[in-house]
Amino acid sequence: MVNxxxxxxxxxxxSHVENEFCTKASKNCNKRHTPLLLTCAKCKEVRYCSRxxxxxxxxxxxxxxxxxxGLVNASKLFGPRVEHAFKSFCKFSQTLSGHLEIxxxxxxxxxxxxxxxxxxxxxxxxxxxxxxxxxKKNMTRGVLTFTIESAECKTMEEMHQFLDWRAGPFATPAxxxxxxxxxxGLLRMFVLEVSGMLPIPLDGYTLPTDISNWPANYHKRxxxxxFEALLASIGQPRRAPPVAPIERGVSSxxxxxxxxxxxxxxxxxxVDD
Numbered sequence: 001m002v003n004x005x006x007x008x009x010x011x012x013x014x015s016h017v018e019n020e021f022c023t024k025a026s027k028n029c030n031k032r033h034t035p036l037l038l039t040c041a042k043c044k045e046v047r048y049c050s051r052x053x054x055x056x057x058x059x060x061x062x063x064x065x066x067x068x069x070g071l072v073n074a075s076k077l078f079g080p081r082v083e084h085a086f087k088s089f090c091k092f093s094q095t096l097s098g099h100l101e102i103x104x105x106x107x108x109x110x111x112x113x114x115x116x117x118x119x120x121x122x123x124x125x126x127x128x129x130x131x132x133x134x135x136k137k138n139m140t141r142g143v144l145t146f147t148i149e150s151a152e153c154k155t156m157e158e159m160h161q162f163l164d165w166r167a168g169p170f171a172t173p174a175x176x177x178x179x180x181x182x183x184x185g186l187l188r189m190f191v192l193e194v195s196g197m198l199p200i201p202l203d204g205y206t207l208p209t210d211i212s213n214w215p216a217n218y219h220k221r222x223x224x225x226x227f228e229a230l231l232a233s234i235g236q237p238r239r240a241p242p243v244a245p246i247e248r249g250v251s252s253x254x255x256x257x258x259x260x261x262x263x264x265x266x267x268x269x270x271v272d273d
């Protein structure tokens with residue numbers, strides 16, 4: 001049975017449930033198929049094909065897992081509206097991640113030196129917009145959409161300065177390192193929501209990508225028009241906000257309409273042609 005949902009993979013061995021995009025993007029399919037993916041019960045952010053893989057990766061995942069749980073709990077303190085906006089922001093960032101990898105390779109100019117992943121970060125700014133449909137005494141219903149506003153390459157030093165400024169008096173080297181998921185061998189992509197609907201630190205989301213499964217020349221890809229290609233890949237016009245078709249049901253506070261902005265195809269681990 002071929003799954004038609006967006007491709008997600010095991011964080012440890014990169015296995016994934018076979019789906020229709022394995023055929024459409026066959027050169028990006030690693031052929032490691034599993035009948036089922038399990039979700040981390042604590043953070044509900046990452047997937048594993050088995051308990052064995054989860055245990056093997058727990059030491060690496062533990063810090064990010066605890067950090068995300070802390071952010072989720074913090075979002076609840078700001079009320080249901082912020083809590084829902086944060087969940088939508090996280091979901092949008094996760095869905096966007098599959099479309100950021102190739103632009104990040106170009107923006108960081110990895111074709112010049114692959115080691116730049118250890119000294120640079122792909123920094124993406126997105127803007128959320130709430131549109132009220134109707135209001136009642138105890139209920140507000142509307143739509144929440146996100147669009148990409150800008151994307152650029154930042155040095156690790158610049159990101160440290162920005163994150164320290166963002167954290168204010170609570171800034172510590174440990175918090176900054178944790179935010180950037182700093183360790184060798186990771187392509188780091190940081191998404192920042194700039195509309196102000198989310199308070200600090202809920203407005204930032206780190207998307208680290210392990211490059212250990214990249215083919216030898218995968219980082220050689222370079223597109224000088226990578227930003228335009230990124231917007232085209234998610235169906236966002238260059239200078240106009242995208243129109244999000246109604247796809248999901250109404251939530252308790254706001255409808256989650258951010259999903260349809262991104263096609264459901266996320267390539268699995270890349271392999272050579």
